[in-house]
Amino acid sequence: MFTLSEENYLKAIYHLELGADKGISTNAIAEQLETKASSVTDMIKKLSDKKVVVYKKYKGVKLTDLGKKIAANIVRKHRLWEVFLVEKLNFSWDEVHDVAEQLEHIKSPKLINQLDALLGFPTHDPHGDPIPDENGNLKIIDKSLLSALQKNESGICVGVDDSSSGFLQFLDKKDIVLGKIITVLEKEDFDNSLAIQIDGKKLSISNKIANNLYIKKV
Amino acid sequence: MFTLSEENYLKAIYHLELGADKGISTNAIAEQLETKASSVTDMIKKLSDKKVVVYKKYKGVKLTDLGKKIAANIVRKHRLWEVFLVEKLNFSWDEVHDVAEQLEHIKSPKLINQLDALLGFPTHDPHGDPIPDENGNLKIIDKSLLSALQKNESGICVGVDDSSSGFLQFLDKKDIVLGKIITVLEKEDFDNSLAIQIDGKKLSISNKIANNLYIKKV
DNA sequence: ATATATTTTTAGACAAGTCTAAAAATTAAA
């Protein structure tokens, strides 16, 4: 069994490993968890003793298969709870993360299986992130940043890169919702801003926004 | 804000105070929480510093109004989660307690309000125990033990005194469910067992069972 | 290749929560 703290370290390493081939550095973990490098070194030793990471001094850390499975299960719980909060309890997508951070540590396999069923076995959370299955496998869908679209191309909104409540509330304000179709009308060379069409309405979108919104080309 | 451990102490004292006029003894709390008296003394000092209990050395402990409110809120969360598990996730009433012990510590007022609404503002949990409102008030319904019924009197099942899974599963097996009406056909002086009628069926019930099942006289 | 800067680890400390063993206070019994 793993403590709350150990689970958070495993999850942090799991997230950092996606899109990284080398071992994860002590500093990277410390930054992710808003803690100090020395604390990370201590915890890594414990996790190494428990066979969930492989650790070589000064060489960074990698999850073992066991570690990956445990971490994926925490992510699974986090995302299922986020779906629950939005679908069943009328939370908006910018309110769910902090509560899910707590709920993800509840230990009860039956609870999570039944929750999965109640929600109709969702494949993605409210931010468009995939929900790992019971074995920790997740299918990556083919998505790209809005900024990668060319003029006159269209895409369906499928996720966000930045899921801070600031960004999510901004999208709400602009009526940009996952599932809607965006068409690029114009790309400005000057500031890389975009003129887009969504829901029949025209909108101007800064480069920063376009770099944080995922779409699937249609 | 209170730690998980502090919350568990407050809840234990809250339960012990129901049906006790004096201060709650160190040993009583230690037994309830399956810990040692010395640990209780340490924690009581902390809770006293935080103004949630009043503590006089060797004289036991009492919740302040603030302490009562916080404890009642934890009980509220515990019981709402139990209702959720039974009503929405198909848990049986003997499976919910351990999970609720974890869920009761999740901090999110919105979560609990929305959960309350989703469940239709229930007044009692699956074991017949009342759910405190947002202010910590709970209305005690007039219930008595099955063993208090006289021959030919009837009552509706409204709760259990012992909510161990052993007892609950026993009731399941005998088809004794909250809401059903029980009529006492016979009382045996010899062993204080009861012959009862429930759902048209006749059943023999030991004194131990009759002393752990609450009914409301009809 | 050597010096400098950065990263990582170690050493030592601290708070929370728990425990055992011993001392002090209270309660019950003779």
Added chain:
DNA sequence: TTTAATTTTTAGACTTGTCTAAAAATATAT
């Protein structure tokens, strides 16, 4: 009302997870 038994508190230790400051290793720059 003394003595004995029980309850409660204190003293000191241990674990988990964290921190700061200093040492060691690695990476970067001249």
